[in-house]
Amino acid sequence: MIDLVIYYILGSLISSCIIIIWNFSGISIHLLSRFYKDKFIVTVLDMGDAIAEKHPTISELLYCPLCLGFWVSGLVAGLFYYFNNLNWLFIPCCAFSWPLIIFIFFKLLDEKV
Numbered sequence: 605m606i607d608l609v610i611y612y613i614l615g616s617l618i619s620s621c622i623i624i625i626w627n628f629s630g631i632s633i634h635l636l637s638r639f640y641k642d643k644f645i646v647t648v649l650d651m652g653d654a655i656a657e658k659h660p661t662i663s664e665l666l667y668c669p670l671c672l673g674f675w676v677s678g679l680v681a682g683l684f685y686y687f688n689n690l691n692w693l694f695i696p697c698c699a700f701s702w703p704l705i706i707f708i709f710f711k712l713l714d715e716k717v
């Protein structure tokens with residue numbers, strides 16, 4: 605049982621870290637700006653706006669911490685499930701609860717930045 609608690613906390617921190625890095629660093633600019641060479645992209649907001657002009661649904665998926673957090677949480681929980689032989693219910697439990705933890709971290713850091 606203690607293993608599940610450790611996996612849960614570790615997975616929520618990993619998922620939060622991925623979302624925070626994606627939204628507060630320039631990694632999304634470096635990975636996606638090559639598809640938008642006609643735009644002058646300096647900040648993450650510029651990148652989100654450039655994507656939103658052509659693909660509004662994809663932009664919301666990539667820059668909404670709850671939307672992307674759900675999919676990242678599901679992926680991380682799936683990897684934990686696969687490599688640690690956990691119960692399959694670990695995946696939906698994490699996929700629906702970790703985004704809230706991610707969103708709390710996101711809002712705390714968003715106020716400071």
